[in-house]
Amino acid sequence: MKPIIIANWKMNPENMRQAKALFSAAQRTVLGGGVEIVVCPPYPYLAPLYQLAKKVALGGQDCSWRDKGALTGEVSAKQLKDIGCRYVIIGHSERKKYLAETLGMVKAKVEAALRGGLSVILCVENVRELQMIMKKIKSSKNILVVFEPSSAISTQGGKRITPENIATMVRAMKKVTGKNTKILYGGSVNAKSISAIMQEGKVQGVLVGTASLNAQEFSNLVKESVL
Numbered sequence: 001m002k003p004i005i006i007a008n009w010k011m012n013p014e015n016m017r018q019a020k021a022l023f024s025a026a027q028r029t030v031l032g033g034g035v036e037i038v039v040c041p042p043y044p045y046l047a048p049l050y051q052l053a054k055k056v057a058l059g060g061q062d063c064s065w066r067d068k069g070a071l072t073g074e075v076s077a078k079q080l081k082d083i084g085c086r087y088v089i090i091g092h093s094e095r096k097k098y099l100a101e102t103l104g105m106v107k108a109k110v111e112a113a114l115r116g117g118l119s120v121i122l123c124v125e126n127v128r129e130l131q132m133i134m135k136k137i138k139s140s141k142n143i144l145v146v147f148e149p150s151s152a153i154s155t156q157g158g159k160r161i162t163p164e165n166i167a168t169m170v171r172a173m174k175k176v177t178g179k180n181t182k183i184l185y186g187g188s189v190n191a192k193s194i195s196a197i198m199q200e201g202k203v204q205g206v207l208v209g210t211a212s213l214n215a216q217e218f219s220n221l222v223k224e225s226v227l
């Protein structure tokens with residue numbers, strides 16, 4: 001199965017020129033179709049980057065829990081889909097930390113994203129969170145789960161989680177979602193660490209923040225993921 005590498009650019013880079021350069025570099029790293037790459041840039045860059053997209057899929061970094069209406073500042077899953085997105089990240093720990101996003105909101109957003117025809121990149125910190133969110137969601141089809149402990153994120157301390165611990169978590173999470181759901185890992189993944197995370201951690205992909213903002217580092221990381 002192809003590893004899936006998701007680049008979460010967060011609120012970077014600073015301008016469209018840099019976004020286009022970074023996106024073009026990411027496209028050049030897709031080696032003979034051996035990996036699947038999803039780039040999740042800030043909203044304003046999505047539509048212009050879609051015009052350049054050939055080998056790389058696009059995803060939003062969040063979406064609304066509603067389909068339309070009077071919600072200033074929100075963007076719907078259907079709007080993301082309409083401009084070419086195939087994916088959306090939901091439940092990132094930075095949204096919980098800085099914007100008080102609750103698990104109830106995360107669940108409603110997952111449902112909205114699925115209604116809107118997007119695949120969900122669902123970030124969770126532990127099995128309990130996953131269980132609470134998946135309660136009442138009818139099917140885990142079109143949901144990729146990312147095990148991402150906030151303390152492991154590079155800008156929040158970058159605590160190292162061993163590949164053995166990741167593998168244990170993958171097994172526990174698959175018990176909740178069913179064995180066909182892809183479980184990914186996120187938190188300080190870089191070109192040096194990806195190989196052990198993929199192989200010994202038994203994940204089917206990774207969510208990458210900081211290392212996706214440097215074209216050379218990202219290219220090395222993609223190469224290491226398929227070795």
Ligand code: PGA
Nearest residue numbers: 153154187188208209210
């Ligand atoms: P990091 O970010 O790779 O910089 O740790 C990952 C994330 O927050 O999604």
